[in-house]
Amino acid sequence: xxxxxxxxxxxxxxxxxxxxxxxxxxxxxxxxxxxxxxxxxxxxxxxxxxxxxxxxxxxxxxxxxxxxxxxxxxxxxxxxxxxxxxxxxxxxxxxxxxxxxxxxxxxxxxxxxxxxxxxxxxxxxxxxxxxxxxxxxxxxxxxxxxxxxxxxxxxxxxxxxxxxxxxxxxxxxxxxxxxxxxxxxxxxxxxxxxxxxxxxxxxxxxxxxxxxxxxxxxxxxxxxxxxxxxxxxxxxxxxxxxxxxxxxxxxxxxxxxxxxxxxxxxxxxxxxxxxxxxxxxxxxxxxxxxxxxxxxxxxxxxxxxxxxxxxxxxxxxxxxxxxxxxxxxxxxxxx
Amino acid sequence: xxxxxxxxxxxxxxxxxxxxxxxxxxxxxxxxxxxxxxxxxxxxxxxxxxxxxxxxxxxxxxxxxxxxxxxxxxxxxxxxxxxxxxxxxxxxxxxxxxxxxxxxxxxxxxxxxxxxxxxxxxxxxxxxxxxxxxxxxxxxxxxxxxxxxxxxxxxxxxxxxxxxxxxxxxxxxxxxxxxxxxxxxxxxxxxxxxxxxxxxxxxxxxxxxxxxxxxxxxxxxxxxxxxxxxxxxxxxxxxxxxxxxxxxxxxxxxxxxxxxxxxxxxxxxxxxxxxxxxxxxxxxxxxxxxxxxxxxxxxxxxxxxxxxxxxxxxxxxxxxxxxxxxxxxxxxxxxxxxxxxxxxxxxxxxxxxxxxxxxxxxxxxxxxxxxxxxxxxxxxxxxxxxxxxxxxxxxxxxxxxxxxxxxxxxxxxxxxxxxxxxxxxxxxxxxxxxxxxxxxxxxxxxxxxxxxxxxxxxxxxxxxxxxxxxxxxxx
Numbered sequence: 146x147x148x149x150x151x152x153x154x155x156x157x158x159x160x161x162x163x164x165x166x167x168x169x170x171x172x173x174x175x176x177x178x179x180x181x182x183x184x185x186x187x188x189x190x191x192x193x194x195x196x197x198x199x200x201x202x203x204x205x206x207x208x209x210x211x212x213x214x215x216x217x218x219x220x221x222x223x224x225x226x227x228x229x230x231x232x233x234x235x236x237x238x239x240x241x242x243x244x245x246x247x248x249x250x251x252x253x254x255x256x257x258x259x260x261x262x263x264x265x266x267x268x269x270x271x272x273x274x275x276x277x278x279x280x281x282x283x284x285x286x287x288x289x290x291x292x293x294x295x296x297x298x299x300x301x302x303x304x305x306x307x308x309x310x311x312x313x314x315x316x317x318x319x320x321x322x323x324x325x326x327x328x329x330x331x332x333x334x335x336x337x338x339x340x341x342x343x344x345x346x347x348x349x350x351x352x353x354x355x356x357x358x359x360x361x362x363x364x365x366x367x368x369x370x371x372x373x374x375x376x377x378x379x380x381x382x383x384x385x386x387x388x389x390x391x392x393x394x395x396x397x398x399x400x401x402x403x404x405x406x407x408x409x410x411x412x413x414x415x416x417x418x419x420x421x422x423x424x425x426x427x428x429x430x431x432x433x434x435x436x437x438x439x440x441x442x443x444x445x446x447x448x449x450x451x452x453x454x455x456x457x458x459x460x461x462x463x464x465x466x467x468x469x470x471x472x473x474x475x476x477x478x479x480x
Numbered sequence: 481x482x483x484x485x486x487x488x489x490x491x492x493x494x495x496x497x498x499x500x501x502x503x504x505x506x507x508x509x510x511x512x513x514x515x516x517x518x519x520x521x522x523x524x525x526x527x528x529x530x531x532x533x534x535x536x537x538x539x540x541x542x543x544x545x546x547x548x549x550x551x552x553x554x555x556x557x558x559x560x561x562x563x564x565x566x567x568x569x570x571x572x573x574x575x576x577x578x579x580x581x582x583x584x585x586x587x588x589x590x591x592x593x594x595x596x597x598x599x600x601x602x603x604x605x606x607x608x609x610x611x612x613x614x615x616x617x618x619x620x621x622x623x624x625x626x627x628x629x630x631x632x633x634x635x636x637x638x639x640x641x642x643x644x645x646x647x648x649x650x651x652x653x654x655x656x657x658x659x660x661x662x663x664x665x666x667x668x669x670x671x672x673x674x675x676x677x678x679x680x681x682x683x684x685x686x687x688x689x690x691x692x693x694x695x696x697x698x699x700x701x702x703x704x705x706x707x708x709x710x711x712x713x714x715x716x717x718x719x720x721x722x723x724x725x726x727x728x729x730x731x732x733x734x735x736x737x738x739x740x741x742x743x744x745x746x747x748x749x750x751x752x753x754x755x756x757x758x759x760x761x762x763x764x765x766x767x768x769x770x771x772x773x774x775x776x777x778x779x780x781x782x783x784x785x786x787x788x789x790x791x792x793x794x795x796x797x798x799x800x801x802x803x804x805x806x807x808x809x810x811x812x813x814x815x816x817x818x819x820x821x822x823x824x825x826x827x828x829x830x831x832x833x834x835x836x837x838x839x840x841x842x843x844x845x846x847x848x849x850x851x852x853x854x855x856x857x858x859x860x861x862x863x864x865x866x867x868x869x870x871x872x873x874x875x876x877x878x879x880x881x882x883x884x885x886x887x888x889x890x891x892x893x894x895x896x897x898x899x900x901x902x903x904x905x906x907x908x909x910x911x912x913x914x915x916x917x918x919x920x921x922x923x924x925x926x927x928x929x930x931x932x933x934x935x936x937x938x939x940x941x942x943x944x945x946x947x948x949x950x951x952x953x954x955x
Contacts (some may be wrong), residue, residue, distance in 0.1 A: 157630050162560055291550050292557055298546050317547045318575055328557035426813055 150276060158383065162327035167266060169379050177269045178229050185272035189455050195226070195274035196456035219329050231448045232273050234440045239278040240374050241439045246286055246331055252295065254366065258332030260289035263324055263456045270323045274455055276316070283308055284316040285287070292328040332378075335370045337362060338388035344401065347409070357400050365394035368434075376431040381426060388423070389430035397448040493682055503574045503583075504849065507534065511845035518551050518660060519581070525590060533588035533647070534571065538849075542580055551660040554580045556660045558632060566623025568643060568657040589655055590646025591826075591838050593639035593707065599838055601714040613711045615825035616814055619654035620704060625806035627656070627765040634659065637703035638680045639710060644825060646840070652824030681722045681734050682706065686745065687800050689735050692759035698800035701809070705795030712780050712788075717741070730758045732766065740771050741779055742796060745932075750799040753930070787814040 158164055169177075185195045227235070240261055249255040263285040267279070283302065290297045303310030320329070341362040346352070350358055368390035372378070377386055388407070395403050408420055440448075507524035510533075514521035519538040541554035559570040574583040591618065600608050619858045620642055627634060634641075636658060643655040685702035687695055709717040719739065720734030739745070745753055753759055759766065776796065782789040791814045794804035806814075815821055817830065827835050 157561070160561070160630075161562075287547075291548075291553055293555075296550060300546075314545075314547045318577065318580060321548065321553075322575065327551065328559055329561050408498050 146468075149187075153192075153360045161329065161331065162325075163329065163331050164382060165260075166325070166327060167330075167379065167455075168325070169269075171376075171380060174269070174376060174379060175265075176411065178232065181268070181270065181272040181275075182227070182229045182232060183272035184203075187467050189224065189226050189394060190476055193223070194455065194457050195272070196277075198277045207321065217219075225451060227272075227274055227448065231451065232268075234259050234438075235273045235278055235448055235452065236264075237267055237438070238445050239282045239375065242279075243282055243286060244374070246283070247343055248318065249290050250297070250302075250305060252290070253293075254334050254370075255332055256286075256289050256293050256295055257370075258334065258378075259330050260286045262330045262332070262378055263288055263320065263328075265350070265376070265379055267320055276319070277456065280312050281315055281320065283313050284320045287313050288317060288320050288324075300408050311402060330447050331478060332382040333372065333383045333387035333390060334366060336384050337365050337369060337390060338393055340387060343410075344406065347406075348401070354400075361394050361398045361400050364397055366388040368393040369438070371434050372430060374439065375430075375437045377412070377430045377433045380433075386430060387421070389427045389434075392427055393431065393434075501576065507536070509849055511843040512839050512847040515841055520847070522849060523841070523846075535586045535588045536574075537584045537586065537625075538581055539584070540579075548580060548582060552584070555659040556582070556584065562630060562632070564623055564626040566619045566654050566656060566657040567626065572895045578622055586657070587645075587655075588647075589657070590840055592657075593642040593644070595640075595713070595841070596644065597639055597710055597714050601728075603839075604836060607714065608711055609828070609836075611819040611822070612825050612836075613708075614819060615652070615816065615823075616642075616654055616711060617704070617708055617820040618810065618821035620656065620707070621809050621826060623654065623656040623800040624700055624704065625810060628700070628806050633695075633697050634700050634703075636660070636680065636708065636928075637700055639707055642707065644838035652822075654824035654825060671849045677755075681720055681731055682716045682718055684731070684734065685800065686735065686738055686798055687756060689731055689738075690753075692729060692800075693757075694793070696800055697805070698803045699782075701795050701803050701806065702800075704806075705792055706793060708792050709780050712782070725836045735766060741776055742798070744771055745798045748801075752799070752801070760871070787812065787817060790814070809915075856872045875882070880894065 148405055189195045194284060216448065220410055243260050244257055260282075264278075264282060265274075267274060267281055267285065283306070285298070288300055290302075299310040299313045303313055344358055348354060348358075365387075369386060372386050372390055377389075380388075380451065385473060392403055395401060404420070407423060411423070502565070506527055508527055510525060511525045512520055512540045513535065521623065522538070525537050526533045526534060537618060539549045554569070556573060559568075562571075567830040568589070569587045570584060571587060572585040573584065575581075576583065587609070596608065600606065624637075634656065637656070641656065641658040643657050645651060645653045645655065675900045682707045683703035685695070685699040688699060706717045718734060718737040720731055720737045723731060723733070746752055762768075776793060777784045777789050780792065782792070791804070791812045794812075797803040824828055826838070837951075
């Protein structure tokens with residue numbers, strides 16, 4: 146039997162930087178998040194603030210060392226760093242925002258997915274305390290548009306969401322660098338289309354069944370959107386993300402005997418993996434989705450206040466004083 | 481990371497004596513070897529390994545104030561994913577934060593097909609020997625087959641983009657270069673033609689000239705056909721006059737040159753011809769340009785029965801769907817007949833053939849890395865490129881042989897502090913881009929060490945539980 150066409154498309158995944166460098170174990174991720182958090186904590190201790198300045202020329206600098214740091218400690222309580230859990234919530238919030246912004250611009254799913262993967266990879270290297278996720282979120286969308294040949298000017302993007310486009314440009318290089326210039330990423334959507342095509346062929350689906358398969362594909366895409374918000378894209382290859390989405394969708398539509406289909410798929414691939422191995426992966430993806438929570442704006446207020454104070458304690462003091470005059474400045478959700 | 485090296489303010493002081501960025505100090509700059517619309521190409525040697533030459537392609541920031549050049553991004557992202565003996569190798573990416581320019585470091589290739597053809601035409605006055613033609617063509621197809629099977633269309637193949645290595649261990653090996661216009665063609669989000677007009681006009685496929693919206697890897701095969709003919713005759717096969725008024729894929733003179741040699745395309749030979757916009761609209765009455773006697777074999781001086789002619793005519797097939805693919809071409813009888821193609825295209829394995837000594841690439845040693853030119857008159861520099869073409873027009877124009885000095889005022893000098901900052905963020909595994917002999921920068925090593933330390937200090941700051949790691953993650 147000939148290889149299903151979508152498997153040929155996956156052939157380049159097998160030799161990709163995505164597969165070679167950007168699929169991790171849960172332990173890897175945990176360590177990377179911890180390391181970034183730890184580094185930001187040390188910066189906070191040393192400089193009294195964590196914000197990395199990105200200058201107009203794209204260069205980076207740490208905050209000025211606080212000469213009166215000791216005084217501060219005595220007079221005020223030192224700003225508290227975010228915990229890794231809080232960082233995770235903050236990232237989750239802005240990842241949700243990425244989908245929002247991309248929807249607002251009517252960008253295709255592929256761009257949304259690319260931006261999300263860039264964002265996730267970026268924060269494997271950095272703490273949100275160092276680079277504000279609001280800025281990085283927009284720059285990731287901008288970079289994804291560039292990489293996916295759907296060029297949108299920074300100005301246009303900035304205007305659409307009332308953000309300063311210079312900030313997008315200032316962060317562009319640091320984002321590309323942090324991604325190691327590995328800019329071709331694989332999302333589950335294309336594989337999903339391939340799987341559904343393959344099903345149409347192998348079932349020789351007609352009329353009603355064809356429509357059911359298409360409905361199932363649509364539901365599966367929505368499931369894949371949910372998967373993209375979790376850590377799963379850093380832990381599993383896109384083919385497994387697609388299968389997890391398809392399985393979830395099949396639970397709703399009940400179109401096919403998925404187990405049997407998976408078996409035929411594995412045998413056609415001459416895969417050395419067993420169906421039970423695959424099932425363990427798909428279960429793990431499901432469980433990431435069901436555990437995932439996108440924090441609400443109210444949840445975010447507390448974390449955002451903390452973020453502000455450790456990124457830039459002095460401005461936090463000022464903004465506290467101004468608070469009654471300008472609500473906007475303390476609103477973390479403008480993006 | 482807390483080693484102070486990363487603090488740009490500190491670095492400003494540390495480096496104030498030197499205006500050379502740190503990454504540049506690993507190279508000895510020899511001079512400029514090419515320039516195009518994207519920027520300049522330099523020749524450099526690696527200090528730690530003087531036998532290793534590197535071509536460094538500098539991309540200017542995009543003109544419209546929109547950040548990093550999309551051409552550079554396209555080229556980097558594709559080259560990061562591919563690895564083939566007949567495709568140029570990207571060994572490193574450097575960033576100048578001062579002016580947001582990118583520097584791409586490639587393995588240096590001493591020759592290119594443009595220079596080789598020119599040498600035969602203007603200097604030695606005899607044809608390129610059949611072994612060399614066949615070997616060059618085979619390797620070009622081999623690289624192209626790899627690209628096409630990875631869903632990449634090059635879109636800008638021309639002699640100056642086909643490099644040939646001069647170094648001893650890889651001597652005579654072909655490298656396809658300049659991926660600034662290349663793109664992955666699976667599931668395009670937009671019609672491919674939205675990306676502006678591509679392919680230097682002489683090598684442009686007829687479907688592009690007639691306004692095709694969705695074109696395929698067949699456009700590269702047309703260009704290979706043109707290059708094959710040029711290797712045989714030392715003259716561009718279809719030398720049309722380009723109309724440059726507005727970006728316009730329709731080029732009447734170019735089509736006319738093609739029709740003269742290959743005969744008029746007909747609907748019988750090319751059924752989808754009538755759907756192409758410029759044909760349909762009969763722009764400038766192209767349908768009426770009739771030529772009776774197709775005479776490709778007389779132009780290329782080949783017997784119509786020879787395998788070489790058969791292969792060439794299959795590459796120059798009007799209908800892109802019938803045009804031979806790279807994979808099919810590699811299987812063609814032409815490559816199974818003596819002389820068989822070899823890895824060193826320049827030196828046949830059987831001695832007896834006269835070996836042509838091709839000149840080394842001219843280097844303009846008066847230009848520094850910022851593109852500023854010193855006051856002494858520049859040496860003539862060929863328009864052929866070590867790394868790429870992207871030249872704005874046909875390159876036999878004699879006035880192109882002198883480099884156009886870059887406007888000094890428009891170029892910022894490099895900011896050492898910006899360069900230093902690169903170290904800071906290069907932790908994302910740029911090491912992966914450094915497979916060769918280029919020493920890792922100090923900052924990177926320091927960082928790795930630092931990360932280790934931090935990991936050790938970590939105590940149980942738990943993340944929410946992950947499911948157990950899977951043995952197999954491959955689908």
